[in-house]
Amino acid sequence: MSDNQVTTAHPAAAGLTITELVQLLASETGAVAAADSIDDSTTFEDIGVDSLGLLGVITAIERGRGVNLPEESQQLERVTEFVSMVNDNLRKVG
Template identity: 35%
Template sequence: MITQLTVQELAALMKHAAGVTVDANDLERRPDSAFNDLGLDSLGLLGIVGELENRHGRALPPDAERCKTPREFLALVNTTLMAGA
């Protein structure tokens, strides 16, 4: 089974792991918005990376916590998940 992280799941993770509420539709419309502009700092992104690593039982690349936008993060995470499928 191939698992991909969706924009909706990312929005839910932002709320759950970082306490940042963002509308999934807004993320979808503006995937190149900086995480900082959305209220997500590097510590919050680290929490999301940790949550995903726990869910999928594998480490994400170190670059994951340095991603600046939702598009960049989703591409990196999904490429990693697809490679391990």
């Protein structure tokens, strides 16, 4: 997954990158992970994020991007699946 994504004036239209998610995870949960260490098999548990921490990240994304993420976003275990789901939802509102 590439961190090179086009940004636009509308925050929801800009895709979420792994780097941005790592920054959100650090600010919301204190979890520290290097973006380049996250691959398709990396889970939130692997990087020290529990369900409550993920809920905080989801809330931050919803507020920051003006989007409502589906309930199942809280059930995703793999980081890249979560980023893909967020970006799918951002495209729908963008």
